[in-house]
Amino acid sequence: METKIQPSANVLIIDDEQGLAGLIARILELEGFHLFKNYTAREGLKTLMLEDIHVVISDVKLPDINGVELVKLIKEKKPYIEIINLTAHGTIADGVQSIKNGGFDYITKGDDNDKIIPLVFKAAEKAQLQLRVFNLETRITGKYSFDHILGRSRAITEAIDIAKKVAPTDTTVLLLGETGTGKEVFAESIHYESTRKLQPFVAVNCSSFPSELLESELFGYKAGSFTGALKDKKGLFEEANNGTIFLDEVGEMSLELQAKLLRVLESRTFIKIGDTQTTKVNIRILAATNRDPQKEAEAGNFRLDLFYRLSVFTVTLPSLNERKADIELIAKHYLKQFADKVNKRIERMSDEFIHVLTQHQWKGNVRELKNVIERVVILAEKGVIGVDLLPIEFRTVHVDADALDLESIEKQHIYKVLNHTHGNKTEAARLLNIGLTTLYRKLEHYTIA
Numbered sequence: 164m165e166t167k168i169q170p171s172a173n174v175l176i177i178d179d180e181q182g183l184a185g186l187i188a189r190i191l192e193l194e195g196f197h198l199f200k201n202y203t204a205r206e207g208l209k210t211l212m213l214e215d216i217h218v219v220i221s222d223v224k225l226p227d228i229n230g231v232e233l234v235k236l237i238k239e240k241k242p243y244i245e246i247i248n249l250t251a252h253g254t255i256a257d258g259v260q261s262i263k264n265g266g267f268d269y270i271t272k273g274d275d276n277d278k279i280i281p282l283v284f285k286a287a288e289k290a291q292l293q294l295r296v297f298n299l300e301t302r303i304t305g306k307y308s309f310d311h312i313l314g315r316s317r318a319i320t321e322a323i324d325i326a327k328k329v330a331p332t333d334t335t336v337l338l339l340g341e342t343g344t345g346k347e348v349f350a351e352s353i354h355y356e357s358t359r360k361l362q363p364f365v366a367v368n369c370s371s372f373p374s375e376l377l378e379s380e381l382f383g384y385k386a387g388s389f390t391g392a393l394k395d396k397k398g399l400f401e402e403a404n405n406g407t408i409f410l411d412e413v414g415e416m417s418l419e420l421q422a423k424l425l426r427v428l429e430s431r432t433f434i435k436i437g438d439t440q441t442t443k444v445n446i447r448i449l450a451a452t453n454r455d456p457q458k459e460a461e462a463g464n465f466r467l468d469l470f471y472r473l474s475v476f477t478v479t480l481p482s483l484n485e486r487k488a489d490i491e492l493i494a495k496h497y498l499k500q501f502a503d504k505v506n507k508r509i510e511r512m513s514d515e516f517i518h519v520l521t522q523h524q525w526k527g528n529v530r531e532l533k534n535v536i537e538r539v540v541i542l543a544e545k546g547v548i549g550v551d552l553l554p555i556e557f558r559t560v561h562v563d564a565d566a567l568d569l570e571s572i573e574k575q576h577i578y579k580v581l582n583h584t585h586g587n588k589t590e591a592a593r594l595l596n597i598g599l600t601t602l603y604r605k606l607e608h609y610t611i612a
């Protein structure tokens with residue numbers, strides 16, 4: 164069967180070695196693909212944000228993030244992109260994990276060179292189709308609108324209502340909330356429900372760059388302004404022109420950079436590194452922090468004037484512990500999503516499972532819950548999800564005031580010790596000063612998995 168691609172299919176190669184990657188790039192260019200190349204996962208993720216990439220070919224061994232893990236990160240952000248991992252000879256496990264993480268396929272370096280062209284054609288065709296569907300969904304049904312934010316509790320619906328009101332305006336919004344509470348999800352929804360929705364949405368995590376690098380990322384530079392600045396480079400503020408820029412972890416910016424950000428907020432102008440003139444942009448600024456900005460300002464880590472500018476309109480997102488009523492609904496949603504993804508038939512979660520989820524202290528909020536459900540779906544072998552699939556730290560015993568008989572206390576104590584050893588039974592038996600077989604017998608007796 165003949166595979167057809169649009170001449171504009173974009174392929175990003177992420178590899179810190181020149182050899183094979185260079186060769187693949189040349190071959191693919193001859194086939195009509197448009198090539199992008201980065202040496203680290205971090206640079207690659209940035210390219211993905213700015214360009215309409217269809218296929219990523221990534222080495223597994225990258226200097227910053229493992230290429231197999233990168234598959235997950237890319238799929239989370241841009242599910243329509245197809246990823247092919249380059250694995251080393253004899254590391255089949257990496258290839259298998261890559262596909263489990265949502266990768267399109269993998270290629271063993273050196274062995275599979277003849278496979279690469281047909282594979283990239285197939286991946287590009289699939290990705291282009293997916294991108295078309297994605298764009299339609301996004302623009303027509305508003306997939307990134309507030310409707311996909313999960314939760315019916317008062318705490319979250321109030322936050323949604325406030326954010327919906329500010330979305331169509333051009334006002335700067337500061338999103339506050341613990342890690343994993345959905346600040347980026349809210350920022351996206353605000354953008355996609357604004358008049359700028361067909362323009363770029365650029366998200367920058369300010370904590371993932373050292374200060375000087377963040378400055379050049381945000382503002383760009385002129386050729387010759389420092390060693391290595393071979394040609395002019397646009398910064399992210401310029402890339403986001405006419406659209407929205409989301410500055411995540413804004414509280415992590417250095418004080419010097421905060422002063423420059425203040426200028427952008429006040430006049431929508433900035434000076435590129437090495438430039439003598441100002442550049443003007445038309446952007447909406449959304450920012451987020453999981454710190455208390457007032458306290459940070461008082462401690463001298465956050466400029467007070469910047470804080471006032473950013474907090475013209477704040478939206479505070481509730482932690483998951485403050486909206487426990489939503490836990491079951493969110494868990495169900497992700498259970499279905501992950502089960503569909505791996506083609507598993509899962510009927511329901513047991514009552515005990517839901518109870519344990521509701522009792523848990525969710526430090527990582529929705530992100531943590533989502534990860535737990537993904538793990539549970541991978542491990543599930545039956546249609547009903549039980550607590551035995553949860554990590555050990557979830558299976559703490561809730562002390563019932565009436566249950567003070569010796570057996571209950573022994574059960575609680577075993578749980579506690581297992582928690583302490585992160586599930587390591589040999590270590591737990593040693594601490595309990597009993598034999599391993601005895602521990603197993605007790606675990607079976609008390610139905611502790």
Ligand SMILES: Nc1ncnc2c1ncn2[C@@H]1O[C@H](COP(=O)(O)OP(=O)(O)OP(=O)(O)O)[C@@H](O)[C@H]1O
Pocket residue numbers: 311312313314340341342343344345346347348349411453529530533
């Ligand atoms: N209300 C929600 N409904 C559905 N999914 C959510 C919700 N809140 C968060 N998530 C999911 O949880 C994960 C983390 O969300 P997000 O990145 O928006 O959090 P964050 O507050 O920006 O975290 P951080 O401060 O660590 O950057 C994402 O996968 C997101 O899809």
